[in-house]
Amino acid sequence: MSFISRFLTSRWGPIITGIVVGILAPVLVKLGNPGNMGVCVVCFSRDTAGALGLHRTSTVQYIRPELIGFVLGALIAALIFREFRPRTGSAPLVRFLLGIFASFGALVFLGCPWRAYLRLAGGDWNAIFGILGLIAGIILGIVFLRMGFSLGRNRPAPKAVGWVMPMVMVILLALLIVQPQFGRDANGNPTGPIFFSTSGPGSQHAPLLISLVVGLFIGILAQRSRFCTVGAIRDTILLRDSRLLYGVLALVVAAFITNYVLGQFHPGFEKQPAAQTNQWWNFGGMVLAGLAFTLAGGCPGRQLFLTGEGDADAGIFVAGMIIGAGFAHTYNMASSTSGPGLFGPFAVIAGLVICSVIGLTMRETKG
Amino acid sequence: MEEKVIDARGLSCPQPAMLARQAMQKAGKGTLEVLVDSGTARENVSRLAKNAGWTVTVEAQPDGTYRIVLNK
Numbered sequence: 444m445s446f447i448s449r450f451l452t453s454r455w456g457p458i459i460t461g462i463v464v465g466i467l468a469p470v471l472v473k474l475g476n477p478g479n480m481g482v483c484v485v486c487f488s489r490d491t492a493g494a495l496g497l498h499r500t501s502t503v504q505y506i507r508p509e510l511i512g513f514v515l516g517a518l519i520a521a522l523i524f525r526e527f528r529p530r531t532g533s534a535p536l537v538r539f540l541l542g543i544f545a546s547f548g549a550l551v552f553l554g555c556p557w558r559a560y561l562r563l564a565g566g567d568w569n570a571i572f573g574i575l576g577l578i579a580g581i582i583l584g585i586v587f588l589r590m591g592f593s594l595g596r597n598r599p600a601p602k603a604v605g606w607v608m609p610m611v612m613v614i615l616l617a618l619l620i621v622q623p624q625f626g627r628d629a630n631g632n633p634t635g636p637i638f639f640s641t642s643g644p645g646s647q648h649a650p651l652l653i654s655l656v657v658g659l660f661i662g663i664l665a666q667r668s669r670f671c672t673v674g675a676i677r678d679t680i681l682l683r684d685s686r687l688l689y690g691v692l693a694l695v696v697a698a699f700i701t702n703y704v705l706g707q708f709h710p711g712f713e714k715q716p717a718a719q720t721n722q723w724w725n726f727g728g729m730v731l732a733g734l735a736f737t738l739a740g741g742c743p744g745r746q747l748f749l750t751g752e753g754d755a756d757a758g759i760f761v762a763g764m765i766i767g768a769g770f771a772h773t774y775n776m777a778s779s780t781s782g783p784g785l786f787g788p789f790a791v792i793a794g795l796v797i798c799s800v801i802g803l804t805m806r807e808t809k810g
Numbered sequence: 811m812e813e814k815v816i817d818a819r820g821l822s823c824p825q826p827a828m829l830a831r832q833a834m835q836k837a838g839k840g841t842l843e844v845l846v847d848s849g850t851a852r853e854n855v856s857r858l859a860k861n862a863g864w865t866v867t868v869e870a871q872p873d874g875t876y877r878i879v880l881n882k
Contacts, residue, residue: 452853526849528874533822588828596820669850674823682827684858740822756822 456668457690465697478716497769502643512658517751529605542763551728580733587802605753
């Protein structure tokens with residue numbers, strides 16, 4: 444066991460994790476997930492928000508087992524390797540806001556960094572503009588970090604604090620399996636409180652158990668290897684440390700090969716699955732997401748893995764992402780395949796202003 | 811020689827590694843002590859220091875934190 448752990452914490456860890464994600468994500472698409480959406484943390488937060496009735500866009504409602512698996516897999520690894528360390532207190536309210544804005548930005552592009560790389564590996568060239576935006580957002584975050592930005596220190600917390608989000612995930616799993624329908628619509632048909640799409644991306648999903656097991660496996664690997672799709676670019680630029688970058692490159696190469704073998708590689712800009720072709724806002728949306736993730740200390744997947752380690756501040760960020768996804772669809776900020784939502788550009792600009800104010804004003808307080 | 815202590819406990823990524831890197835660049839050589847409280851920060855600080863030619867000694871503390879001593 445300790446040999447495996449040492450291997451995963453070595454420079455090979457992110458590469459192995461990237462290869463596993465790169466193979467399994469396209470396989471999940473083959474088994475039913477939406478196109479180029481084997482894993483997308485923000486899209487899955489959006490679907491989960493919809494399933495909970497936080498938005499009523501009927502095509503994107505499903506409790507995604509991959510999310511649950513990410514947190515519980517990281518929890519299992521953290522417990523086995525004695526890294527479950529409940530902690531909180533590092534500007535949780537600011538992290539909640541950053542989670543909201545990360546969702547706003549990513550839903551204008553239509554994908555988190557994980558899906559940006561997976562879209563690229565599926566031949567969706569619109570992703571190039573999203574990834575360029577992501578890099579720009581991370582660079583902006585680095586500027587703030589160099590100027591002294593900090594959300595301050597967390598502190599050890601009672602065990603129960605660390606168990607809150609894993610327990611929320613267990614409850615989500617129960618709701619996914621039971622799918623309670625206590626409500627009645629105007630015609631007297633059963634509806635809610637849990638809503639699942641019957642058409643559109645929300646209705647497309649791999650079998651529950653397979654998605655959950657894949658999520659658990661990735662969660663375990665990523666907790667050990669510290670896999671982070673934002674840290675990959677951040678550390679390369681800021682620290683000249685490319686350990687995580689090789690993980691992302693491995694993901695893209697493995698996903699490209701797997702897509703090619705499975706007949707899922709379709710190069711081009713037009714008619715890509717769950718994508719839009721307004722490149723200004725593909726870029727702009729991901730500038731906002733990249734900045735929000737960098738200020739919060741890691742990509743959305745990493746936030747889920749930290750949640751599994753007992754980091755309640757990361758848990759607050761995840762809650763922000765889910766609530767933000769609900770807002771984004773309720774108030775027409777998320778894009779659709781026909782282009783940005785009516786208020787998407789406004790959300791991106793407002794988010795950039797607010798995240799920049801956070802970047803400029805948050806400093807560690809002494810004493 | 812005076813030993814400089816960098817307390818990076820409780821800070822999010824990438825701040826522990828940033829603080830250690832800045833301290834190493836400023837000091838050039840000598841002895842530095844970095845306090846961290848997560849496995850991730852311990853690995854990141856150790857890897858950066860080794861790559862910059864520093865010798866690294868990690869001491870696990872009873873409270874679950876780590877004291878990383880860097881020498882050059």
